[in-house]
Amino acid sequence: MRRLVVRCPICHTQKNEIVDDELLRLRKTIERGIVIIKISKGRVCEHPIYLEIDRNFSIRDTYSQERLSNLPKEQYPHILELKAY
Ligand SMILES: [Zn+2]
Numbered sequence: 001m002r003r004l005v006v007r008c009p010i011c012h013t014q015k016n017e018i019v020d021d022e023l024l025r026l027r028k029t030i031e032r033g034i035v036i037i038k039i040s041k042g043r044v045c046e047h048p049i050y051l052e053i054d055r056n057f058s059i060r061d062t063y064s065q066e067r068l069s070n071l072p073k074e075q076y077p078h079i080l081e082l083k084a085y
Pocket residue numbers: 008009010011012013045046047
């Protein structure tokens with residue numbers, strides 16, 4: 001079981017998110033490289049949160065919507081949305 005601690009970059013709300021099953025479902029895409037996973041608003045706090053995940057399923061960085069939109073597109077070719085439980 002993989003537990004990721006998600007921390008909102010805007011309001012700093014922190015929550016343990018167990019996303020093992022969801023990540024495994026996305027494994028094929030993740031194994032191609034760095035991916036951005038969207039945590040929908042309402043799940044941790046009222047902000048959508050974007051996690052940069054590497055091949056080892058570790059969080060490399062966390063982005064707000066605004067910061068993500070300032071990145072060049074080629075830096076985040078895959079944006080995956082986690083479905084709610
Ligand atoms: Zn927040």
